[in-house]
Amino acid sequence: MxxxxxxxxALLAGAAALPFLRSHSARASTPGNMVFGLSSYPPTIEPWxxxxxxxxxxKLMIHRxxxxxxxxxxxxxxxxxxxxxxxxxxxxxxxxxxxxxxxxPVTAEDVKWSFEQIxxxxxxxxxxxxxxxxxxxxxxxxxxxxxxxxEPLVTLPLWLASFHMPxxxxxxxxxxxxxxxxFVITGQERGVxxxxxxxxxxxxxxxxxxxxxxxxAYADENLRVAALHSGDVDLIEYVPWxxxxxxxxxxxxxxxxxxxxxxxxxxxxxxxxxxxxxxxxAVAHAIKREDLVKGAFFGRxxxxxxxxxxxxxxxxxxxxxxxxxxxxxxxxxxxxEAGFGSGLSVTLLSTAQYGMHKDTxxxxxxxxxxxxxxxxxxxxxxxxxVALGNRGQYDFSVMGNTADNNDxxxxxSAIDGSLPPAYVRSFNLPTPKITELLxxxxxxxxxxxxxxIYHEMEKVAIEEAPFVGLTWRSQGYAMRKGVTGFTNLPxxxxxxxxxxxxxxxxx
Amino acid sequence: xxxxxxxxxxxxxxxxxxxxxLVFLVIHLIPGDPAELLLAQxxxxxxxxxxxxxHAKLGLDQPLWVQYRxxxxxxxxxxxxSSMVDDHPVSEEIALRLPRTLELVGVAGFIAVLLGLPSGxxxxxxxxxxxxxxxxxxxxxxxxxxxxxxxxxxxxxxxxELHLVPAGGYVPLARDPGRHLxxxxxxxxxxxVGLTATLxxxxxxxxxxxxxxxxxxxxxxxxxxPRTIIFRHVLRNALMPVITVLALHLGGLLGGTVLVEYVFNxxxxxxxxxxxxxxxxxxxxxxxVLVISVLVVLxxxxxxxxxxxxxxxxxxx
Numbered sequence: 001m002x003x004x005x006x007x008x009x010a011l012l013a014g015a016a017a018l019p020f021l022r023s024h025s026a027r028a029s030t031p032g033n034m035v036f037g038l039s040s041y042p043p044t045i046e047p048w049x050x051x052x053x054x055x056x057x058x059k060l061m062i063h064r065x066x067x068x069x070x071x072x073x074x075x076x077x078x079x080x081x082x083x084x085x086x087x088x089x090x091x092x093x094x095x096x097x098x099x100x101x102x103x104x105p106v107t108a109e110d111v112k113w114s115f116e117q118i119x120x121x122x123x124x125x126x127x128x129x130x131x132x133x134x135x136x137x138x139x140x141x142x143x144x145x146x147x148x149x150x151e152p153l154v155t156l157p158l159w160l161a162s163f164h165m166p167x168x169x170x171x172x173x174x175x176x177x178x179x180x181x182x183f184v185i186t187g188q189e190r191g192v193x194x195x196x197x198x199x200x201x202x203x204x205x206x207x208x209x210x211x212x213x214x215x216x217a218y219a220d221e222n223l224r225v226a227a228l229h230s231g232d233v234d235l236i237e238y239v240p241w242x243x244x245x246x247x248x249x250x251x252x253x254x255x256x257x258x259x260x261x262x263x264x265x266x267x268x269x270x271x272x273x274x275x276x277x278x279x280x281x282a283v284a285h286a287i288k289r290e291d292l293v294k295g296a297f298f299g300r301x302x303x304x305x306x307x308x309x310x311x312x313x314x315x316x317x318x319x320x321x322x323x324x325x326x327x328x329x330x331x332x333x334x335x336x337e338a339g340f341g342s343g344l345s346v347t348l349l350s351t352a353q354y355g356m357h358k359d360t361x362x363x364x365x366x367x368x369x370x371x372x373x374x375x376x377x378x379x380x381x382x383x384x385x386v387a388l389g390n391r392g393q394y395d396f397s398v399m400g401n402t403a404d405n406n407d408x409x410x411x412x413s414a415i416d417g418s419l420p421p422a423y424v425r426s427f428n429l430p431t432p433k434i435t436e437l438l439x440x441x442x443x444x445x446x447x448x449x450x451x452x453i454y455h456e457m458e459k460v461a462i463e464e465a466p467f468v469g470l471t472w473r474s475q476g477y478a479m480r481k482g483v484t485g486f487t488n489l490p491x492x493x494x495x496x497x498x499x500x501x502x503x504x505x506x507x
Numbered sequence: 508x509x510x511x512x513x514x515x516x517x518x519x520x521x522x523x524x525x526x527x528x529l530v531f532l533v534i535h536l537i538p539g540d541p542a543e544l545l546l547a548q549x550x551x552x553x554x555x556x557x558x559x560x561x562h563a564k565l566g567l568d569q570p571l572w573v574q575y576r577x578x579x580x581x582x583x584x585x586x587x588x589s590s591m592v593d594d595h596p597v598s599e600e601i602a603l604r605l606p607r608t609l610e611l612v613g614v615a616g617f618i619a620v621l622l623g624l625p626s627g628x629x630x631x632x633x634x635x636x637x638x639x640x641x642x643x644x645x646x647x648x649x650x651x652x653x654x655x656x657x658x659x660x661x662x663x664x665x666x667x668e669l670h671l672v673p674a675g676g677y678v679p680l681a682r683d684p685g686r687h688l689x690x691x692x693x694x695x696x697x698x699x700v701g702l703t704a705t706l707x708x709x710x711x712x713x714x715x716x717x718x719x720x721x722x723x724x725x726x727x728x729x730x731x732x733p734r735t736i737i738f739r740h741v742l743r744n745a746l747m748p749v750i751t752v753l754a755l756h757l758g759g760l761l762g763g764t765v766l767v768e769y770v771f772n773x774x775x776x777x778x779x780x781x782x783x784x785x786x787x788x789x790x791x792x793x794x795x796v797l798v799i800s801v802l803v804v805l806x807x808x809x810x811x812x813x814x815x816x817x818x819x820x821x822x823x824x
Contacts (some may be wrong), residue, residue, distance in 0.1 A: 043545070043592050043786065050546075124546065124557055190595060191782070192677070192774045216676070219778075220769050222659065226667040227674040227772075353785075383539030383787050390543055420555050 032211040034483070034506050037224045037236035041191045041217035047166045047177045048118050048125035053495045056163040057237065058215060060498030061196055062101075063166030063179035066093055066111065066145075067157050069493050073313070073406030075157035079106055079167055079180060079203075080145075088152040088445070089135075093145040098203035100169040100180050108139035114167045115147075126164040152443040154450070158405045163496065182208035182502040192217060202502070209485065209505040225478075228253065234483050234506055239476035241298040247478045256487065257476035259301060260494035261402040262308040263292070263360050264414070265468040268392050269429025273346065278338040280465035283396070284324035286331035286371045287364055292471045296359035300476075304469035307411060307458045308403060310491040314447070315408045315454045323462035324469065331371045343372035349388055349397035352379035360470060361398045389423025399424060400473070403492040408454040410492060412438050415467045426466045433460045482507045515811050519804045526800040527793065531578060534784070534792050535571055541591045541787040542567060565591050578793065587797075588790035590783075597794040600779065605798060607677065608775035611767075612760045614691060615698035616753060622699070623706025624749060628742060630707065631714035642707065649704035658697045658770035665693075675771035694771040698764065702756055709752045713745035754810050758803040762796075 042055035047063055050056075066080040077083070081096040098106040117123060119131030133153060138146040149156065159165060169178035180203070183196040196213040216233065218224035221240040225247070227233045239247060239255065248255045265283065267274035274280055289303030306323040309316050335341060350361035358379055365375040378394070388394050401424055403410035413424055416438055417431035437457040444450050461467060475494040479486060485503035489496050542561035546554070562568045566577065581588055587597040630639040666674040672689060680687045717723060718741060726736045765777035776795060783791035 122560070124561070128557075129554070189774070190593075190600065191779065216772075218675075218772055220772065223662060223675055223770065223772055226662050229668075230666040230670050230672075230674045232666075232673045232676070380538070381785065383544055383785060384537065386544060387538040387540050390540075 031507050034210050034213050035233045036213065036215045037227050037233040038215050038217045039238035040219050047168050048164055050126040050164055056495055057498035058194060059163045061181060061183040061213065061501050062185060063181040065160050065165045065167055067161040068499050069161045069489060069496050071489055073493060075161045089149045091147045091156055095143045096203055098180050099201045100178050101184050101199055102169060102171060102178050104169055106167060106180050107142045108145045110169060111145045111167050112137040112139055113170045127159060130159050154442055154445055155407055155409050158407055183213055208502040228478055235477060235479040235486060237477055239478045241300040244300050244476060252481055253478055254481055255476055255478045257474045258488050258490050258494050259472035260475045260491050261400060262304050262472050263400045263470040265396055266399050266426040267396045267429060268394055268427045270392060270427060273340060273344055274396055276338045277464050278334045280468065282331040282334040284465050284468040285327045287367045288326045289471055292360055292363050295363045296356050297473050300474035302472045304472050306469055307461050308469055309408055312490060313406055315451060317455050317458050320458050320462060328371055335371060345374040346395040347376045347378050349378045349385060349394035351382050351385040353382040357398050357400060386423050390421060392421060392427035402495060406492050409438065409441055415461060417466055429466050431464060431466045512812060515808055519808045522804050523800050527797045530796045531575060531793060534789055539787045544786055545592060587794035590791050591788045592786055597791050601794060601798055604774060604776045604779055608761065608764060608777060611695055611764060611775055612757055614695040615702055616757050618695060618699035619702035619706050623703040624710050627707040627710030628714050630711045634715060646704040646707045649700050654697060654701060655766045655770055657700050658767055661693055661697060677774050694767045694773050697767050705756060706749060706753060710745055710749050713748045714741055717741050717744050751810060754806050758806045761802055762799040
């Protein structure tokens, strides 16, 4: 009888044979070609719709608008070579010679058409309301766009830098938007991957540097990291916080992080107890933010005890750094003043679908227990959590977000109580003073005056606490050492980092 | 036999209808609104007017019974509808992904039969002695380790540390057969770990139950070779419970490979189903559940009919 013996030699021979199973077709690290590990497959890459951050990154590969963001947060020219302002309400953009992917030149008429589509009453564009503040768009010649606004709009060049504001060809169809960006889509499998190739007629000489770019969705964060380690991908987004130390220590890899997105609390203002600013402030002063950074983000982030205006911003107000400092005694006093000296019970809405939302809620719960608040956690899936938030079916809730840009006006969606109900901001909690100051900031061109306006706004926000900041969280990209030219943009601009694919190279 | 088959078929159809109707009701009753989710990507707020417009476009403003009627009418025409997220035809998505899941489940089942059946028989034949004890311990261990732990370990050791294999993914067979097989074997092997242990246990107890039976002893008394007794008289009789258990598990796996698909980034049907539920993409959820339930019911129908063939008493039951 033959006996099958699995001895050490057979095992080693088998293991040695395994590498030959490796195929090189989808391996990363061929110079000029790159494989990018996305955190999720974009649900949509419609040019003007908000399809989340993965979608934004892909859109930045294919499209360009009139402007984009420079690393300091200011607007820089893209399809527009330069722009000037005539009075308070007229902006004049001069276009450069650029081509769409179908070979047509980008003309002033195309810009006008794009912006009018966005502002159309039936459009589902993210910037629809903003574009409706435009009175008319004139095209004196093929290279000049004159935008006349209904009221002064200081932030217009910043809006136009958004990944939701690309200029596309009027020949685009619903299925295929023809852009003027550095890469062209050559193939895609829904839910799996998107293949792109260099657009040879891109308007920046010598760019993009990559010949091909393949974006592959890895929804599992651990697998995303493993794919980078194993060499399947050259670059990954959304580096999980727990993996950051290990990646930073790996000599074959590099990590690029910025504190951009932030976590915060929003409140239901239509019923007690959170219709009382004293209770909201009590919550704000009861939370030890270092514990949140440690517990929910593995130390990768920092406390946020004021409005999310980053220190690097010219609008940062150092005197509010500890606006909502950790002070349980003050928190208890505020609760007593509001008539809850003997304690109260509330429900905190968050989601079990995302670890950072759940962990943040649990730590907030512990800290509030110390000031006599009994907090019950409600942790449904994300879809349910969004629906409950939009309908105001909660007491208070954990939220994570980024500003639209690095200007304080970019915070409007999180703090302006006059906007329609939405889970990203407090429910039924009017903030007339803040609304007024945001509006004033939009029509004031003088930078010193704007600084004073947003200083006042932050002061009011800290007193009324319609929004309670918790933490900045670190947002990171990780890549092989051989990847160059890809740079994480700072602060709220981190999700615009896709802009730098045009300068990215692999070796 | 024809009457028996017809009855089973009627019950099967009823089951499919019940399952899909129940899922239709449940997915519409739980909170979460596809239009709101669609317009609120990336943490932005959805304009109520835009939500209402999208509701009208997707037909979500109709009463539930109208939506149900339209859904059944669509089905009757063989129309699964389109995804609410990107208008992609659901039938195309299923046609693309179902074969992958079937392949994954099929290969896992094949590995499990190949390893579980002989080892179970061997354990029964050596009951109480060391091969049995070793195999039973291994099976106990395999059963108690969750599938995502096995999967994560495979990725961690083979891909991340040893760089021997890619960290998951999928390549069509036509493009690169070697890589296709490699990427298939990792998740299939992971699923097979638990399934092999289950089959091991079932075949071990089936063989143990058959060994002392009279026909086996009669065969021994007739002086038949031990090999003949085991293959012809023991294993053949032990096969039925093994097939039943295997079929039930494979049916469960059709919609239940999501963890493995997630860990290995394998673009099968289960992952799509979970994504569709998260996005409250009703047409996609309904279609996938319908296809899976039809397959499970078919699988059971085949087993039922097999019983009927083997055991005439069941035909009149």
